[in-house]
Amino acid sequence: MRETLLHMASSTLFDLHIHEEQKRTSMEGFDFRGFFAGLPTNEKCSLPKSEIVAVLRDGGEHWCDWVEKLPEARAVEFVTRGGAGPGDKSRFEMLIGSKEHEIHHRLS
Numbered sequence: 001m002r003e004t005l006l007h008m009a010s011s012t013l014f015d016l017h018i019h020e021e022q023k024r025t026s027m028e029g030f031d032f033r034g035f036f037a038g039l040p041t042n043e044k045c046s047l048p049k050s051e052i053v054a055v056l057r058d059g060g061e062h063w064c065d066w067v068e069k070l071p072e073a074r075a076v077e078f079v080t081r082g083g084a085g086p087g088d089k090s091r092f093e094m095l096i097g098s099k100e101h102e103i104h105h106r107l108s
Contacts, residue, residue, distance in 0.1 A: 002052065004105050009041040009055045011098050012063040019074075019091050020066060028082030067095060 014035065018024050036042060041055055075092040089097070 002049075003043040005052050005056060006041045006043045006045060006047070008102050008105055009052065009059055010036055010039050010043070011102055012059040013039055013041065015063060015095060015098050016066060018079075019070075019095070023074075024079060025077065026080040026082055028080060 017035065018027075018030075024030070041047070041052075041059075047055070070091075075095075076090050078088045078090055079094060080088050
């Protein structure tokens, strides 16, 4: 359970890194393993339960606030997936995919 919750917390950090900090237009060459391994919410980290809950709550609220303020022009920009998956997707589609992925874990 701990690893799943940390994985869910990492997803919001991934979205913010890709779409806000780096404003990537291509996922070509992105080091997914390196990125996730370097996070404080890395699935193998031993954060106490209270900190995991706080990260999920605070990170989720921050993610929602950011998405609400994301300009439509940026949301509809396409990100080239390269070797990261089939076809290009808009930032909005990628963000919806993150939430779908989270829901998958919540239902598991």
